[in-house]
Amino acid sequence: MADSDIKAATALKQQGNKAFSNHDWPLALDFYSQAIEKYDRDPSFYCNRAQTHIKLEAYGYAVADATTALEFDPSYVKAYWRRAIANTAILHYKDALKDFRAVVRKVPSDQNAKLRLAECEKFVRRMEFEKAIEVADPPSAFEGLDIASMVVEEGYDGVLLEEEMTQEFIDDMIKRFKDGKKIAKKYAFQIVEAAKNIVYDEATMVEVQVDKGTKLTVCGDTHGQYFDLLEIFRLNGYPSDTHAYLFNGDFVDRGSWSCEIALLLYAYKWLRPNKFFLNRGNHETDDMNKVYGFEGECKAKYNERLFKVFSESFSALPLATLIGDKFLTLHGGLFSDDKIKLDDIRKLNRHNQRQPGQQGLMMEMLWTDPQTAPGRGPSKRGVGLQFGPDVTKRFCENNGLEAIIRSHEVRMEGYEVEHDGRCITVFSAPRYCDSTENKGAYINVGPELKLDFHKFEAVPHPDIKPMAYAQNSSLMSLT
Incomplete structure (x- = not known):
């Protein structure tokens, strides 16, 4: 691989970063993909594209890109983090749990990571409990409602x-x-x-x-x-x-x-x-x-x-x-x-x-x-x-x-x-x-x-954030 290709790929990544900061996710995705076509060995290209896929709700692709980044660099904390967020979004909590644990092991001082881990553990317990008490044919929710x-x-x-x-x-x-x-x-x-x-x-x-x-x-x-x-x-x-x-x-x-x-x-x-x-x-x-x-x-x-x-x-x-x-x-x-x-x-x-x-x-x-x-x-x-x-x-x-x-x-x-x-x-x-x-x-x-x-176009609304009522809103954050 010529140095010129790596240099060109890095420039494309930087253009992707600029598009990402402007919230133009499709353009960012295009630049990151072009960077990978030029040079497919840099884990940051895949990790950045994974974050863009998350923004576009292409969570399966985000998991794949974060996994590729980790194959190149098994210590890449951001890649574990983004794979965990993507798996959380598609309700694969046990897979997310492994990656949140990896982040906490690698950065034990990160309080946000500890919070995400605790919330994910809590959610896994809740899902397992609800599955255990699930009734095959539950009664109508309107039953007894006068x-x-x-x-x-x-x-x-x-x-x-x-x-x-x-x-x-x-x-x-x-x-x-x-x-x-x-x-x-x-x-x-x-x-x-x-x-x-x-x-x-x-x-x-x-x-x-x-x-x-x-x-x-x-x-x-x-x-x-x-x-x-x-x-x-x-x-x-x-x-x-x-x-x-x-x-x-x-x-x-x-x-x-x-x-x-x-x-x-x-x-x-x-x-x-x-x-x-x-x-x-x-x-x-x-x-x-x-x-x-x-x-x-x-x-x-x-x-x-x-x-x-x-x-x-x-x-x-x-x-x-x-x-x-x-x-x-x-x-x-x-x-x-x-x-x-x-x-x-x-x-x-x-x-x-x-x-x-x-x-x-x-x-x-x-x-x-x-x-x-x-x-x-x-x-x-x-x-x-x-x-x-x-x-x-x-x-x-x-x-x-x-x-x-x-x-x-x-x-x-x-x-x-x-x-x-x-x-x-x-x-x-x-x-x-x-x-x-x-x-x-x-x-x-x-x-x-x-x-x-x-x-x-969108119109102004009161200052209430999206996902304000989600019990695990910080766990679901796309940042």
Whole structure:
């Protein structure tokens, strides 16, 4: 290897560092990858790229890069640290535990490392305890919940909610949430129960048409970023009888207004069940909610019982929406088997399996991602798989589709059209987690079934950090 190549590779790494400091993760990733192509023996190149993968939530790739860095330098503390953070993010706590222990052994004076280790040990114990007491078919969280007898808290000064949702209540709730107030616990339980009953009776793949004189807006991940959700409505119009909305999963976790978003979306579902649609995302699941903040937020703002009824309602959500027989909209992506047809989704009984598990149709619908290379590949996340343009083309042709619309991944411009126009990603959480300088986007669909893309910027919000309610928020830190 010539010195000039090493010098050029180091210069590329420095450009990557600059892009990273500017929160431009995709550009940083490109520079680090170019550096590795020039010179593939420097562990810092891999370690820096691992940190970039973490920022992009490509945790499986981060684990691989940190492991490569450690093969070159087994004493590289940052590589142990980053591999531990990546494994924590994909719930591989026992693997993370080994690396946190390695960091503490190598830097015994690092108090932060000791804290992370203690939190990881605590979380492993908790997961093992919960697994030990797990019941195969737990009773409904609504069982014994007498909402009718609940009393609205004294001093509640908002609009009252009777037996049916009203636009007046929603308008008042939107303002209350903006002002940092809550709704009565009774009303929160009413909203979740009503929405759960509605979505439970919907098909696993909801099929909608866009009638003349109406439009449908498709939104991607909102991740507890309530004020950015309101910005979508301000720019694009609030839900109405002629303006339907579809939210494509990941309403909760990460951002610290997940209760507000979930309750607002459910209230709209109750008010306009045939004009407001919700797909399940990979964060509408117990494992993710326990780690990424929603469980803790429910407990802090309302109580643990509310989280349990939300959990049950999430498992009732549809997994996909077919728009005008042309666009299959689902949170993650396509499948490990080319034989899967729309009828397989229609026939999937999602009520027999509350959580997606590690394999199968539901897991793939919630977790998979597109890749540029043909065929299928291992997941960059460490969960699910990746599918290439040829896979998308075959699926669309076999099912008479124009394209699939999915979410699940940050896109710097808020959306991306790839796989020769057949795979569209839309992401609606701008400046994701207050650290990624991405735009948000949404898609308007009219009766002609043409896709109209709109980008928008993040708006200011109260000074509450992402993951504020996660019990192990410091353990999950991406820094």
